[in-house]
Amino acid sequence: MWVYEKKLMYPVKVDGTDCGLAKMIVTAYGGPDGELGASLRYMNQRYTMPNNKLKALLTDIGTEEMAHMEMVAALVYQLTHKATRQEMEAAGMAGHFADHGKALFYVDASGNPFTVVGLGAKDDPITDLTENLAAEQKARASYNHLMELSNDKGAKDVLNFLREREIVHIQRFGEALSQLQKEFLGDK
């Protein structure tokens, strides 16, 4: 089970309204390499992991991704909730406004809705952990791009934190993969 705590993992406070930036950052929410996809992938893969250590790692990283998703949502919300309709239209968010008003929605930076089609789950721990290493690298690269696009210092600080966490996850998944390979080869 999970319990909710009324607290963000890291404080989120943007400098001001910026619909254009929100439209890009939303990809970290509902895009192919975003936090929703990451949390769902790990939470789903963990059932067929061969040992409890790997089930623990996927559960713990999957849980952290949910906390990241809440931070990204806070960013998008803070960047848009005081915007005028004209500001949203000027940022290319007229379509979003028509469908959702100022509500958040799980889309990528081009407005494509979230899909689970590409979420890796192969009942093969080597494949799944390799998938996760690539996924974390993709998420890290996306945060790099988003930081380049951000003129909002408050938002950039949060993106930097999230980018750093992807690097830690890459480290942990790499160690898990290497341990598993040693076990298969009978070294341990």
Next chain:
Amino acid sequence: MDYAVMTQAMASNRISKTDKSKQMMKQLQEFEFAIVDLTLYLDTHSDDVRAISRLQELVAQRNDLREEYAKLIGPLMACQVNVGDEWQWAEQDFPWDNM
């Protein structure tokens, strides 16, 4: 700021509840960041006894701070202590509205 100093400052109105709430929240976030990070580390280094004992220390400190926060500022979880007659959990702000 040290917690005891902060409580004293708040009692003598030298620090507002908002400032205090922000300071305590930051401390909590720092503790919990360390806890999350150490947990992931232990998932792949499960025989590191130094890391296990450090994690236990951090968790104990975090638990104390969390209880104090719930008493002074408000509950972080719906099941935490409720001070007064009003249902605090549903009354207090959510963290994304911190602007």
